[in-house]
Amino acid sequence: QAKEQFFPLLSYRTGPYAPNGTPWANGKQDYLKMINARDGGINGVKITFEECETGYATDRGVECYERLKTRPGVTLFDPQATGITFALTEKAPVDKIPLMTLGYGLSVAADGMAFKWNFPYMGSYWTGADILIQHIGKNAGGLDKLKGKKIALVYHDSPFGKEPIPLLQERAKMHGFELQMLPVTAPGVEQKATWLQVRQSRPDYVMLWGWGVMNSTALKEAQATGFPRDKLYGVWWAGAEPDVRDVGEGAKGYQALALNGYGTQSKVIQDIMKHVHDKGQGTGAKDEVGSVLYTRGVIIQMLGVEAVRRAQERFGKGKVMTGEQVRWGMENLNLDQKKLDAMGFTGLMRPLSTSCADHMGSTWARVQTWDGKKWNITSDWYQSDEQILKPLIKAGSDKYLADKKLTRRDAADCQS
């Protein structure tokens, strides 16, 4: 048996979400290729991977999971879809394989004491929504200025789109703004009625919580109904190139959260260029390297690799880690700025450190603005408000545990 750490890659390159799924998947693959080419693997353990097409469909995702989870040296799963995450959340504890859901998935899973196997690294829908409100407040001249204002939420009518609602309601209560909810039926190609309603109720701000084609359609409809684009704010899943590219000038002024940095300057992207693309081994087109979702893919895979590295520190360098060991690594990750700089991730993300209780590790994001041709980071880092999130997460995870008749992990379990 060769020493190989296996990374299963669930992805979708067909169907309605392909334009967003593809760069994401490419980034994930390229990083692994780069690690193999540059470092010869993780402390000598070669990385293998296999991609499985889910088409964003839950049942196919489950099949992929079942197929790939039995591979020797399987590391962790990144389902790339909220629906699949829900299904796998039930299965992962049984199979003892961790799930990484960077910036998506179950918001309550940040509570590592309840969700031992889920890792919503770097932020969840709740942190995103929280930061978005902070930013809107800031633009309005202070959160207190939101009183009496109206904010509309145009969201993908699915668990993905509905997750942020509890948090937004919490914030609405706090600041006294009115929250108008406008669901859009998936995949979101027809939004005329939604935007007519926006035009009628004239909200001060609109939050866009879409994925895939829904985003560009929303921007086009905003343009068609004359809603000012600079009053339109998107989540980080509505802030990549495919979302705005074909709207072009029409989306100028649109702001969206930036979970991660991007661009081709950073060292890690340069390394990928050098070790992968220049050798003709790039997974996708060269010009998408360094784009928003591509870079997110790179970060996800870096975190996976680092988790393995961390696990090796405890369980034996140069060994293939099991899912359980990787889980420990994920839970005890500590990437400070120095490490990030060393790995070439400067400017792409904030330091991240996890613990048994905190599976998110970092709750920061910035805001970017589309200038008609490209995205530009236009704000400093925001951090979501612990005070609001904590109780919500606690309540949610308590309910989850009660429903499942499970108990919270104890300190002993945290050592394992």
Add this chain to the structure above:
Amino acid sequence: MLYRENGQFKTSYRADQQIFPITQDRVGIALLLAFAFIAVPLLASNYFYTAVLIPLVIMSLAALGVNILVGYCGQISLGSGAFMAVGAYGAFNFFVRFPGLPLIPALILGGLCATFFGILFGLPSLRVKGLYLAVATLAAQFFSDWMFLRIKWFTNNSDSGSVSVNHLQVLGMPIESPMAKYLFCLFLLVVIALLAKNLVRGAIGREWMAIRDMDVAASVIGIRPMYAKLSAFAVSSFIIGMAGALWAFVHLGSWEPAAFSVDISFKLLFMVIIGGMGSIMGSFFGAAFIVLLPIVLNQFLPALLGLFGIEISTAGVSHAELMIFGGLIVWFLIVEPHGLAKLWSMGKQKMRLWPFPH
């Protein structure tokens, strides 16, 4: 001449009315059941259970339900996904709201919810026919998609609309391991298939088929179109609802409304048509075709193309898979428009004549 009924004389109508009047068929089925219940558990891996067998068994059950409505009663429906969803969420609600309710009653209650929903959306069939009805049943589909997203009560007030169940057990035996899940589903499938077979070869089945083939003539010989159609909707949606509940409880464990999207409705219809309308056996063939083919293609296509020295990108595989899938559907239809079951029975007919060509 291994396969033929010659020489097997029936001395009573009862004997002739058996499900499998031909001895070879009986033996074959017995072997198949033995294989499914005994040999498979000895051989199958966990992957095979969870990714192949369990979905296959549950989808066979659903296809069987659809076949009763579409194949036997001739009412084309694209709302099957909705019936599955109603079954799943119905069973879920009984399951969580009545703590201690055993699994099987919950599933049956889920099925009954689907029955009710099915009858409701079957009412238009009394006036609307054919493709018009097919499209109209999509109303059920989209309505249920919306209902389970929007009405929080159905999802036990879950914020996201996603719900989950666990700790399944039957008569004290946990249904947790893949093998247990498989055997449980298989058992239900066999029982329901048997009941369904009894129905379709009995009086009610004849009514359904009569309505399908020529409804005016059927009413002249005393068949009430309303009763026949609504009973078909009821039975079919009960079975589909059960299948939906199994899909949610046993296969997915945790699900959201999108798990029962319009895609599933289409897939179920494919299964029935590809497998053979008006054939219980056909439902199984159809389910196998639609469930297995993508998995097989996905796994073997790259290797296969590799043999010919074609390097293909990951996206390419997905697209090629779509193309091959579509191509195969068309090809099978051309070979036998009446489905795989017909192909099977023609094969048997040839066997009967064997070794003579005609």
Add this chain to the structure above:
Amino acid sequence: MAFFLETLIGGLMAGMLYSLVALGFVLIYKASGVFNFAQGAMVLFAALAMARFAEWIPKWTGIDSMLLANLLAFVIAGIFMFAVAWVIERLVLRHLVNQEGATLLMATLGITYFLEGLGQTIFGSDIYKIDIGMPKDPIFMLDSVFPGGVLVNKEDVYAAAIAAALVVLLSVFFQKTTTGRALRAVADDHQAAQSIGIPLNRIWVIVWCVAGVVALVAGMIWGSKLGVQFSLTTVALRALPVVILGGLTSVPGAIIGGLIIGVGEKLSEVYLGPYVGGGIEIWFAYVLALTFLLFRPQGLFGEKIIDRV
């Protein structure tokens, strides 16, 4: 009031766009008795071809007039659709003469998968842009009567005009020409049509070509609105209630049905939606169509469903 008008107009426009897709269904059904589920895939395929060629042609030939590039792209995409029609007849329809509706429907589903795969293989699966110079910004009318005016989307108006023109053309074609009559005969009975010398093969190629062109126009307009991407196929699901409401066999029905559905779903979403949490328009459209069917089982203008003993 102004808002009501806006919604109404928005609904009418959206309805026209649905009609454009519905038209493809009607054409093929009317002419061959096949319910063509591949219409959505054809729209996508045509739009992909158009978008990519409009992008490639300037690159390959150095033509920099956008109009010319678009025109060429349109023609090439049209040729692609002809080829598709021809291949479908050769490889599929020809072998399924005289089969039941369900079988043919299934075959078109097979074609759907195939086209989706093929389209994305040849043309890619990203979001592409069709820019035929449609104006994107809104205009406001009647601002003298209502404060703020009534918003009308110029792009929609153009699109609706194109759709209307196409429909008039096709109606004439069906009602007035021998081929039109032959098409209807084929839909009724393949075998009898063959027996009196109607060349099924040629007829089918013709109809699928026409449907291909309709798909191309629909794809172009929808693509210019939404961007060309896989989700275009789902507009077919939006067009289905239109088809059955208008009647599977009626060209004008597709238009009227489109208008009713468009207006119905927009009004329902805007005025009813907020009370029940929104997101109701798609099922509302289907329920609306279903309600009409209860009164006229063959749709508003469809041919009566005949069963006689």
Add this chain to the structure above:
Amino acid sequence: MSTKKIGDVILDVKNISLRFGGVKALTDISFNVKEHEIRSIIGPNGAGKSSMLNCINGVYTPSEGSITFRGQTFAHMNSRQVAEMGIGRTFQNLALFKGMSVIDNIMTGRNLKIRSNLFMQALRIGPAQREEEKHREFVEHIIDFLEIQAFRKTPVGQLPYGLQKRVDLGRALAMEPQVLLLDEPMAGMNVEEKQDMCRFILDVNDEFGTTIVLIEHDMGVVMDISDRVVVLDYGKKIGDGAPEEVRDNEDVIRAYLGTSH
């Protein structure tokens, strides 16, 4: 006419009119059928013969007039009620259930008599099973009677036309009707087959005492086997009486028989 005794009026059609838009399919038709008799309806194509049967059957609703069956008068009933009262029917354009086997087709004729409910049928427990066997036995008699044993399990769609007609008759017989309406049962048969069919009809009439209403274009058959004949033309009744009378009726000859008969 040997031993048969013709009874009282069993079916009485009074002043029936039927219109389809502009077309007057039937105008003011009255005639009656007596128990045990063979009553023929003849007339040129489009005269309204099939429409007449459809009215009796409840497929069409006459715009005027009434029908009395065994003392019960109705203007309109649904087909199910008519079937329950004991009127069976065959069809001109074969309305068999194409996808079903011969046995199943005939078994559908027994469905009115099925008592067990859906659950019993699903389980096939005792009574349901016994019932099924009982009806099967009855159907086998019909199959023997019609001499179609060899095709029992063939899907009817694959049978040649003439045999399909026989199955159609079998299905109607399975209802054990008191009155049997036959719409051109002998179309598309050669003489030999017609002879067989006549034999079946006569036997049914003799053995079960079933009253028969027959539409037929073969004058030989009509003249030979019927007791009384009604003649329709363009929706109007132009003749009614014993075969010989009708044959000599001037109107009938002009409108229908032509000169060669």
Add this chain to the structure above:
Amino acid sequence: MEQQNIVLNVNGIEVIYNHVILVLKGVSLQVPEGGIVAILGGNGAGKTTTLRAISNLLAGERGAVTKGSIELRGERIENLSPADLVKRGVVQVMEGRHCFAHLTIEENLMTGSYTRTSKGEIAANLEKVYNYFPRLKTRRTSQAAYTSGGEQQMCAIGRAIMTNPSMVLLDEPSMGLAPQIVEEVFNIVKDLNTKEKVTFLLAEQNTNMALKYADYGYIMESGRVVMDGAASDLASNEDVKEFYLGVGGGERKSFKDVKSYKRRKRWLA
């Protein structure tokens, strides 16, 4: 049959439905130019199948000619499409009418002229059909599905005449027609035959009529030709008389007196 101009030569064809059901077991027949040839035989003998094989309409029934050859004026036609055959003047009137249900009677007739281009010719043909079948003229604007069985049969025949055929394959033209009309139809056949030199191949159950109007006849039994000869010879053959004309023993028996069902005598097993 002596070698006068043979238009159609069917040579030992075998037909199989659905790959398994062998229906025709080597059928050969010839049709001379300008003749009327009848195919007789009981139910399921294979008459319809023979006609379908000639007009190439088998494919839609999932049948295929597996052996033998069919020649039209010396040209092999097995691989032509039905439309090509209509262009060569061969048209079939299908058993069971098959009118286009949603089209009116007149539109039905007009579809028959699809292969014709001259407007004048079409108008003349239509006039001709209406002359032959005045009943159709009165029903010209009704949808075919709502006309009576007999009217539909007329419509189907009329539609075939609209193609201006040189050879017509008629499948059970008399089925469901009133005696008067049957007579008329056969007169029309004779008329077209003598005046316009149209060749006819007809499958019939009404042996009486068929032999009266045909020149030559073939008798089929379970997929084989068991007897053929000039129509007059057949009509006087004792077996034919008994089994197909119902005049066994010289006298026509009343249908009433035929005693119980009798075993048929078969020429061949």
